[in-house]
Amino acid sequence: MQANQPIASSPELDKHKTSFWQSPWATYLGLLVVLLGLIAFFSLKSEYFWSADTFITIANDIPGLAVMAVGMTFVLIIAGIDLSVGSVLALSAAVSAVAILQWHWSPLFAGLLALLVGLFCGTANGAISVVWKIPSFIVSLGLLEAIRGSAYLVTDSRTQYVGSAMGGLAQPLAGGISSAFIIAVIVVVIGHILLTRTIFGRYVIGIGTNEEAMRLAGIDPRPIRISVFAAMGLLAALAGLMQAARLEAADPNAGVGIELKVIAAVVIGGTSLMGGRGSVVATFFGVLIIAVLEAGLAQIGASEPSKRIITGVVIVVAVIIDTLRQRRLQSAH
């Protein structure tokens, strides 16, 4: 009997050995090539670009964007989205400024308060969408307005000048790199470890891949969803503090439209808007690509309209390339 059974052929087994091209290293390499390509391009076009000053400026420009992009990577992996990050950034910066200026709190406690405010906003975002089963797109769109309004309310619609009270975050350390940059790198590292090495990271990816399967395996997706949004709020608040320290002021209009830039950075890094797939390291490359593009275009004297057109085109092209690559990997299955 057994001998008569046709034995299933095994070419499929040979086909699926994990090759380099399916590993995350291939993604990193691809992004690195794009990044180096941009740097080479701008260095050729502008004699000033290839200099320590440029890179120090970029390094001090990106911490806010980077920490928010780390949070957004998690949010997109669970197939959510948070549009309210710009408003959270403004509100938490505003709260810390008011605490320092009007309530005469020490900058440390003012900063902690700001982080709490961010955490609260993020938790509200996650909890509302989980409890009432509303898409996070809608909830965060509503909160984007409401939190922006709160920022105006807190600051009386005026920019709050805090001077160097929060200077610690913006102070240049060795070689002109600010401590904010170091913090951002630490956040990236923690985010990466959290996503790839911990049970929590497993759950996050699992929920984004197949929430029902997770639920039926006995894992409640709700607290995980809420914590991802809470962390997003916390990181947006951190970005708010970084920006306020750098500009020595809390502007209630800070961070308008920044959510799109954050999402763009994450998406350039290859994280899927459909959820289930993403990488914090790749997101960091996305942040660097956007920052280099902006700095480079400014240096070669591109006008504001053409800067925006080019940035837009880069985002779409990056996503097309990533989609094609994913499709090829899948059809190989």
Add this chain to the structure above:
Amino acid sequence: MNLSSASSSTINSSATPVLQLKAISKSYAQTLVLEEITLSLQRGEVLALTGENGAGKSTVSKIICGLTSASSGSLLLNGQIYTPSSRRDAETQGVRMVLQELGLIPTLTVAENLLMGHLPHHLGWLNKTALRERAIQQLNKMGLGQLNPDTLVSELGIGQQQMVEIARNLQDNLQVLILDEPTAMLTPRESTHLFQQIAELKAKGVAIIYVSHRLEELQKIADTVAVLRDGRLVDVRAMAGVQEKDLVQRMVGRAVDDLNQQVARPQGRVALQVEKISRAKAVKAVSFELHHGEILGIAGLVGSGRTELLRLLFGADKADSGQIQIQRKDQLLKITPNWSSPLAAIQAGLGLVTEDRKSQGLLLPQSIAHNISLGNTARIAVKGFVARLREKVLAAKWIKALAIRSFGAEQAVATLSGGNQQKVVFARWLEKDCDILLLDEPTRGVDVGARSDIYAQINQMAADGKAIVMVSSDLRELMAVSDRIGVMSMGRLVALFKRGEWTEQALLEAAFTQS
């Protein structure tokens, strides 16, 4: 034999049949699902197509209406060779099918739905007057003159939606209409109305293929009945005078399998006691006992509430009423099963292998190791971190134990065969060491070789003292594996047979119970 019906069929066969199937076969990969079906249909004839789940009814219908093509054999329409390349192609030739899933767009009006695809317009502007007029014409054909064509489809009941769906298919060139389980969602009154409409269509000369396993309604409307079994046409005869029992026997047809020769397993204490568990219309006051070391098979037609019952026991859905008692180690847990998540059930020692492993069981793009450790994270976690080595060892253990064909623990489950995917789901629950396993169609989409592995595994689990509830549409499989078989029909557990008491015919008759 019934003389009058025999003579009437000879009269009919003198005319050219509107549709003929000649030795139609269909195979998917290497599996033959239809074998040399030969059938013919006259104008104005209602042919009932019946058979067990998976007998090939849908495949025949899909070939006729162009949704799929036959592997061999030929189709003739009015004596001409007919090879529909797509559903649309079949429709332009007057062959149409009303699918079980409604194809209507709920946010548009009845009129818009009726004329979708050929909406009357001037340069892209919708011509509302013409739309209304034509829609009313269309509705009148179906006797739906009282229905306002401007109503949104979403405001109609399911029954009316079904009628609109049929009305949409009543184009002037209609020659053959296939109805697939049309009364599945209808109330008795709506069904009666549908039967009247079918009679009118028949009078207009439309040939109708009526796919159903509701035998009593076939007797009301069909002229001829064709019975399919395992992809073969086993009987075609005039409907008049046919007994329900005869039909059931035709559907079963075969001698009891030798798979059935199996020693009775020793049974342990009661593991699970279910008392009058109910949920809306899906599950009605179901009670049973399940013992350690026992396999309880659940038979029933698709939609009889089998899957819903398992989901209730597992806490995937909330029950409206009823109680469950679980003997866990030395504790007796009494549970009102409105546990809002499966978590409580899992802690009480239950596991569920879902019917659709792709959408409910697995994380397809992820590795075997991830999928097995899902839900078993306590085994691989060190202070919240994944201990990768432990995870690999765990996966390797199960790959070996269940003979999961793969190149290693890192292979994505999407690239495994159906049987091996199912083994991964099993591994997850076995690692969890649950006492009670609920299996929903565990061999669906699993090739024959891997099936015997899965049966062996299920037997082994029972031998290890686990209590197992297994839902399956394959009666032979149930009869081979189960110690007892419960039969569900319309949400109720209508019969419970012990090993030795059941026959395939008795099981099927119970499954067709109407109440």
